[in-house]
Amino acid sequence: MGLAIAASLLLTSCKDNATSAEATSSTEEESVQVESNKGQAYIEDESETPNALRIALGSEDHTTLVTAVEAAEVQNALVNVGPLTVFAPTNAAFDALPEGTVEDLLKPENKEKLAYILTNHVAPSNYPIDMLEKNIKKGRTLYMASGENVEVSRDGEDILVGEARILGTVKASNGWVHIVDAVILPKNK
Amino acid sequence: MKKISSFLSITLLSLLMISCGEDDTKTKQSKTGGAMASNAAERVYVAPGEHDEFYAFISGGYSGNLTVYGLPSGRMLKEIPVFSQFPTSGYGYSEETKPMLNTSFGFVPWGDSHHPDISQTNGETDGRWVFINENNTPRIARISLETFETEEIIEVPHSAGNHSSSFVTENTEYVVAGTRFSVPYPQEDVAIENMKGNFKGPLTFIAVDDEGHMKIDFQLKMPGFNYDLSHPGRGDSHGWFFFTTYNTEEAHTLQEVNASQNDKDFIAAVNWKKIQEYVANGGGEEIDAEYAHNVYDHETHTATSTMMNKVLTVDPRDVEGAVYFMPTPKSPHGCDVDPSGEYIVGNGKLSTDLTVHSFSKMLKAIENKEFDGEAYGIPILNFESTLAGTVKEGGLGPLHTEFDGQGNAYTTFFISSEVVKWKLGTWEVLDRQPSYYSVGHLMIPGGNSRKPEGKYLISMNKITKDRYLPTGPELEHSAQLYDISGDKMELLLDFPTHGEPHYAAGISADKVKANSRKIYRLDENKHEYAALSEDDTKMVRNGNEVHIYMTTVRSHFSPDNLEGIKVGDKVYFHVTNLEQDFDVPHGFAMIGANTSELLIMPGQTKTVTWEPKKEGVWPFYCTDFCSALHQEMQGYVRVSGKNSNVPLKWTLDGE
Numbered sequence: 001m002g003l004a005i006a007a008s009l010l011l012t013s014c015k016d017n018a019t020s021a022e023a024t025s026s027t028e029e030e031s032v033q034v035e036s037n038k039g040q041a042y043i044e045d046e047s048e049t050p051n052a053l054r055i056a057l058g059s060e061d062h063t064t065l066v067t068a069v070e071a072a073e074v075q076n077a078l079v080n081v082g083p084l085t086v087f088a089p090t091n092a093a094f095d096a097l098p099e100g101t102v103e104d105l106l107k108p109e110n111k112e113k114l115a116y117i118l119t120n121h122v123a124p125s126n127y128p129i130d131m132l133e134k135n136i137k138k139g140r141t142l143y144m145a146s147g148e149n150v151e152v153s154r155d156g157e158d159i160l161v162g163e164a165r166i167l168g169t170v171k172a173s174n175g176w177v178h179i180v181d182a183v184i185l186p187k188n189k
Numbered sequence: 190m191k192k193i194s195s196f197l198s199i200t201l202l203s204l205l206m207i208s209c210g211e212d213d214t215k216t217k218q219s220k221t222g223g224a225m226a227s228n229a230a231e232r233v234y235v236a237p238g239e240h241d242e243f244y245a246f247i248s249g250g251y252s253g254n255l256t257v258y259g260l261p262s263g264r265m266l267k268e269i270p271v272f273s274q275f276p277t278s279g280y281g282y283s284e285e286t287k288p289m290l291n292t293s294f295g296f297v298p299w300g301d302s303h304h305p306d307i308s309q310t311n312g313e314t315d316g317r318w319v320f321i322n323e324n325n326t327p328r329i330a331r332i333s334l335e336t337f338e339t340e341e342i343i344e345v346p347h348s349a350g351n352h353s354s355s356f357v358t359e360n361t362e363y364v365v366a367g368t369r370f371s372v373p374y375p376q377e378d379v380a381i382e383n384m385k386g387n388f389k390g391p392l393t394f395i396a397v398d399d400e401g402h403m404k405i406d407f408q409l410k411m412p413g414f415n416y417d418l419s420h421p422g423r424g425d426s427h428g429w430f431f432f433t434t435y436n437t438e439e440a441h442t443l444q445e446v447n448a449s450q451n452d453k454d455f456i457a458a459v460n461w462k463k464i465q466e467y468v469a470n471g472g473g474e475e476i477d478a479e480y481a482h483n484v485y486d487h488e489t490h491t492a493t494s495t496m497m498n499k500v501l502t503v504d505p506r507d508v509e510g511a512v513y514f515m516p517t518p519k520s521p522h523g524c525d526v527d528p529s530g531e532y533i534v535g536n537g538k539l540s541t542d543l544t545v546h547s548f549s550k551m552l553k554a555i556e557n558k559e560f561d562g563e564a565y566g567i568p569i570l571n572f573e574s575t576l577a578g579t580v581k582e583g584g585l586g587p588l589h590t591e592f593d594g595q596g597n598a599y600t601t602f603f604i605s606s607e608v609v610k611w612k613l614g615t616w617e618v619l620d621r622q623p624s625y626y627s628v629g630h631l632m633i634p635g636g637n638s639r640k641p642e643g644k645y646l647i648s649m650n651k652i653t654k655d656r657y658l659p660t661g662p663e664l665e666h667s668a669q670l671y672d673i674s675g676d677k678m679e680l681l682l683d684f685p686t687h688g689e690p691h692y693a694a695g696i697s698a699d700k701v702k703a704n705s706r707k708i709y710r711l712d713e714n715k716h717e718y719a720a721l722s723e724d725d726t727k728m729v730r731n732g733n734e735v736h737i738y739m740t741t742v743r744s745h746f747s748p749d750n751l752e753g754i755k756v757g758d759k760v761y762f763h764v765t766n767l768e769q770d771f772d773v774p775h776g777f778a779m780i781g782a783n784t785s786e787l788l789i790m791p792g793q794t795k796t797v798t799w800e801p802k803k804e805g806v807w808p809f810y811c812t813d814f815c816s817a818l819h820q821e822m823q824g825y826v827r828v829s830g831k832n833s834n835v836p837l838k839w840t841l842d843g844e
Contacts, residue, residue, distance in 0.1 A: 049769060081773055081816050083743035124817050126743065134842065173770040174743075 040079045049173040052086045053078035061179070064094040064102060071106045072115040077122070077145070082174035084145070085127040087161055089183045097183060120146040120186040128176050129169055132159055148186055232672065233682045235262040240702070243634050243695050245647065246305045246319050246332075247668075250689025253300040255321055255332060260634070260645055260695065261670055263684030271330045271339045272300025272323045276785035280339075283787060284761070284796040285716075286485070288494035292326055292344050293479040301325040304355055304418075304692040307334075308401075312359035312423045312639030316700035318401050320355040320364045327351035329366055331401050335706050340485045343403045345393050346478035346500055347374050353419040353524075357397070359427050359639065363461065364403065366393040367432060371413030371439070375477065384441040386565075388413035391502070392432060394461055402484070407468045407501045409459065409512070412565040413439055415448070416457070418523050418589070423639050424530030426548040428462035431533050435520035437564070448520065449539060453572065455514035455564070456524055456535050458551060463511045464503055472508065473501040488715045490794050506566040513555060514564055516572040517544050523589035523630075527598065527613055528639050532577055536587040536600065543587050543600060545616065547577035578616040583609045588629055589692075591636030593643025593673055599636075601628040601648060608648050608671065610678060622678045624669055626652040633673070634695030642697055646671045646678065649690040657685060666690060707771040709792030716794035718763035723747040728837045735760045737839070741775035741789065742767040743816040745841065746809070749824030753837035756801055756830060762787075762809075765794040775822070776812025786812050801828040 053075055056062045065088055069075055078086065094102050105114045122145040127135070132152050135142065141149040142161065150162045159166045164180035171177075235241055241259025244266075249256055253273030257266045274281030274290070281290050281298060290296055300323040307314040318340075319332045327345035332338065345351050345366040353367030367390070373379055374389035390413050396406040414434040422429035437454045440447030467473070478500035485492040505512040519537030521544070526533050533546040553559075554574035561571045584602030592598050597619065600609050606627045610620040629651045634642040648671070653664040665685040671678040711721055720726045720738040726747050729736045735758050740747045746764075754760055764777045768791040777787040779799045787795040801807065811822035829835040 043771075051770075081743065081770070083816055083818065 040076050043079075049171060051079045051174045052082075052084065052172040052177050055170050055172055055177050056086075056088060059088075061090045061092075062088055064091045065089060067106065068094075068102075068114060068118060072111055072118050074115055074118055077119070080174065083124070083126045084175040085123045085125065085142075086172070086175070086177045087121045087123075087164060087166075087180045087184060088177050089121070089164065089180050090167070093164070093180065093182045116146055117183070117186060120144050120148055120150070120184055121180075122146075123150075126175055127178075128171075129159065129166075129178075132161075132166075144184075146186055146188075148188060150184060229679070229681045233261040233263065233670065235259065235264070240698060242698060243642070243645065244698055244701055245632065245634070245693050245695045246307070247632075247649070247686055247690045247693040248302050248305050248321060249687055250303070250691055251301050252688030253302050253323070254688065255302060255305055255319065256687045256690075257337065258684075258686075259698075260647065261682065263668070263670060263682050265687065267337060268687060269332055269337055269339065271321060271332065272297075272302055272328065272342070274298045274785075277788060279785050279787040279795055279797060282785035282797065284798065285491040285794075288492040289339060289342055289483045289485060291481045291483055291494035292328070293346070293481055293496070294326060297326050299325075300328065302330075302688075302691075303352065305694040306356050306364070306637070307694045307696055308361040308397075309357055309359050309638055310361070312427070314635050314638050314640075314694070314696045314700065315361075316696055316704065317361075319694060320357060322351050322354035322366065324350055324352050324369070327366060327368075329355045329364055329395060329403065331364075331397075331403060333401075334701050335704050336487065337705070338485070340487075341401065341403060342481075342483045343395060343405070344480035344482070345395075345405075346480040346497075347372070347376070347389075347391050347408065347502075348393060350415075353392075353416040353432050356419055356421060356637070358421045358430070358461070359423045361397050363394045363406070363430075364397055365419055365421075365430060366395065367416035367419060368392070368411075369415050369417060371415065374410060381441050384413060385439040386413070388439070390414050390416050390434075392416060392430075392457075392459065394464070403482075405480075405497075405500055407464060407473055407503050409464065409503050409505055411457065411505060411512075412567070414454070417521070420524050420526045420533075420637060422526060422530050422548065423528070426526065426530035426533075428460060429548075430459045430461050431524050431526060432457040432459065433517065433521040433524040433535060434514075435522075453516040453518045454520055455569070456517045456521065456533060456546065457567075458513045458515060458533075459505075460511045464508055467508045467511070468501055468503065473503040475499050476502050487709065488713055490709070490714065490716045490719075510555070512567050513551070514567055514569045515546050515551065515575050516561070516569060517546070518542070523587070525590040525592075525598075525637065527592050528594055528641060530639075532613060534590045534598065534600075536589055538586055538588055538603070540587065541582055541585055543580035543583055543590070543611075545577045545580065546575045550577065551575045578614075580611050580616045580618065583611060583618060584621065589631060591631055591633045591646070592641050593633055593636070593646075594641035595643055597643075599631060599633065599646055599673070599678075601631045603627050603629065603651070606650075608646065608678065610673070620677045622671060622680060624648045624650055625656055625667060625683065626650055626654060630690070630692045632693040632695055634697065636695070642695075644672070644674050645695075646673045647693065647695075649686065649693065651689070653685075656683060708769055709790055711765075711767065711769055711792045714765070714792055714794060716763070716765070718761070718796065719765045719794040720763070721765065722767070723841070726839065726841075728753065728839045730837055733758050735837070737762050739764045740767050741765070741777070741811065741822075743773065744811075744818035744822045746777075746811070746822065746824045747841045748839035750827075750840045751824070751838070752827040752829075753835045754801060754826055754828050755833060755835075756804060756828060758801060760799045760801065760826075761796055762799065763794060763796045764789055766791050768792070773815060774813050775815050777809065778812045779809045779826075780807050788813060801826070804828050804830055 164182040243260040245258040270280035327348040350369030352369035371388040371390040415436040419432040436448035517535035519540035521535040523536035559574040584605040586604030670682040766789040
């Protein structure tokens with residue numbers, strides 16, 4: 001899995017121009033703002049390590065997540081200086097939700113609810129695998145940007161965040177991205 | 190006194206006459222000007238997030254630094270430390286940058302920066318470097334326009350008051366230094382009253398190589414006048430350099446009176462190509478000298494200072510045809526060469542007129558030996574023979590001239606506090622605009638090159654008075670931005686500057702901004718004490734010196750708990766910023782440190798020392814709001830008694 005992500009990252013860097021061009025044109029339609037006032041998500045970034053948003057944009061396994069991020073308009077949070085750790089559910093993870101859930105969440109009137117769910121996948125601070133293992137050992141929970149605390153636990157060789165299993169890990173310029181096999185549903189909404 | 194008052198009244202009268210003569214056009218202008226004035230705000234408005242069209246590098250004067258502004262907005266973008274310690278970044282405090290301020294007088298923590306000049310290729314600004322001179326302890330610095338940091342400083346030996354500097358030739362072959370306060374050459378203990386005929390005013394030609402590195406090629410041992418300003422020839426006059434002089438009286442006291450006795454001083458015309466050839470063929474005499482050459486390396490992130498001990502000196506009389514004097518009235522200040530290289534403008538600061546010499550006439554006069562005596566063996570050219578024209582009644586107290594590339598020149602007048610536009614060739618005054626107040630220098634981007642970008646002009650004023658909200662007796666200096674794209678100059682904007690700007694250099698942002706670095710690469714970091722990952726962090730004791738190899742990354746130091754330090758130790762914090770992301774610096778501050786903070790750019794290593802004096806547990810922290818968890822970015826150092834046995838121990842998260 002880790003390899004697949006790495007491969008898709010390589011592809012991303014080749015496709016970079018195309019992706020950013022698309023992103024620009026879609027927002028141009030939405031607003032008449034000054035070009036450079038769209039936010040940090042649209043700054044040209046030459047650093048070799050992509051930020052969390054660019055990682056998601058470049059992954060074929062995360063098109064649903066990207067759609068959701070755009071619908072909830074939380075792109076800028078993913079390129080913030082951070083540090084942040086993103087638990088990124090795969091398309092299959094979204095597919096596993098009850099039928100109609102994703103379509104429902106993508107409706108404009110549910111934007112706030114969607115944003116809440118997405119921020120339940122982002123932990124401020126750096127949590128590489130060894131740090132998550134330490135959290136398990138020391139009994140520390142993960143404080144998510146939604147405001148909720150999520151438990152980290154071990155199941156054999158795997159690490160679970162809530163009920164979601166970590167499938168792979170990518171270093172981002174502003175933190176870490178862990179690919180997970182389930183959506184981490186918040187307790188409160 | 191009588192003479193002066195009659196001179197003043199004539200000028201005032203002529204000024205009145207001028208304003209009467211222009212009444213008609215003035216009213217017309219103010220009608221249209223009214224409409225234009227109403228959109229002045231629009232023309233300097235740079236919308237949030239948009240970029241300025243020009244960079245302006247404005248001398249910081251007695252701040253010792255160089256400030257970077259955007260034009261037309263007048264927004265300050267950065268202050269670059271050059272000749273002065275700068276606690277904001279740790280420049281001149283950190284172990285790596287202290288050598289930058291080393292001189293033959295030891296560590297000099299302050300300087301008086303003067304005249305920035307941008308490197309040129311084929312006579313056009315090329316956006317590689319900015320050079321700037323230090324007047325007090327003679328030095329020249331080179332600032333990179335990739336990193337916007339000072340990369341090199343060379344001291345100028347046997348000199349004092351390096352004012353006629355740091356102008357570059359049209360392919361940046363040389364950057365020059367001069368001597369405003371002539372001195373014994375070499376220095377010796379003599380009676381001051383022996384100055385005349387004995388002191389010298391060396392002009393130093395510093396070669397610049399392709400990487401920008403500076404090396405003194407030769408020093409021209411000139412008579413002991415005051416060398417004030419200079420500019421290179423360009424086009425046909427490329428290969429020559431022109432220096433204004435004053436105090437050709439060689440007065441050593443009360444110069445405000447004694448240096449104004451001669452009706453004319455000189456512009457020294459130096460054929461540097463001839464001297465370059467002469468020294469290349471073994472000419473000149475190597476003499477003892479003591480000067481520092483300081484170079485900053487972006488891979489080791491460390492500066493080194495090397496003391497040099499020889500300089501090649503050339504007696505101008507030994508190289509035939511290399512140096513001439515052109516008489517120029519009234520203690521000229523600015524020495525400015527037009528874009529074609531034909532006209533050399535002497536700004537006689539005690540005059541109402543400007544004297545313009547012709548380069549082609551100068552060559553002819555040299556050929557025909559049209560001399561009017563000599564000074565210390567250097568031929569003085571006949572005044573009329575080199576004179577191209579005089580700009581009459583320009584104003585009072587001309588200081589400095591720049592060009593717009595459209596055949597016009599713009600001169601500042603200190604006493605009458607105005608900028609005057611005049612025409613090259615006809616010498617007629619076309620326009621005048623007041624400045625607020627008492628303008629010193631002015632700058633048009635590229636205005637001292639072959640290709641001026643004549644859209645804006647900024648005047649840098651010496652007196653501020655009531656221009657801004659009052660801030661007590663000490664005020665920042667004021668600058669004004671004029672639009673010069675039309676027939677008449679239009680004042681658009683007024684903004685404060687930092688220190689005392691003596692000059693500025695401007696360039697199209699397009700020539701610079703694409704080259705601006707975003708980060709320093711960690712894999713290129715060759716700092717001796719760098720920790721390139723958290724695994725490399727450690728503490729090493731060497732007698733009472735303790736070296737701490739520390740890293741920063743959002744949002745912690747590694748290590749962040751340190752033990753085993755003792756009272757009386759000298760602690761070196763070598764902090765490497767592991768970030769490789771644009772605009773994620775970290776700071777480092779230690780309680781009670783007798784130095785400064787560090788501000789460490791991504792991929793960079795910087796070192797600050799701390800000598801703990803008291804036992805206890807002392808915190809350090811990140812000073813730059815780096816991230817959402819910046820407030821958590823801190824650590825502790827345990828300091829034990831002098832004779833304690835606490836072992837060195839460094840941890841992060843208890844490990």
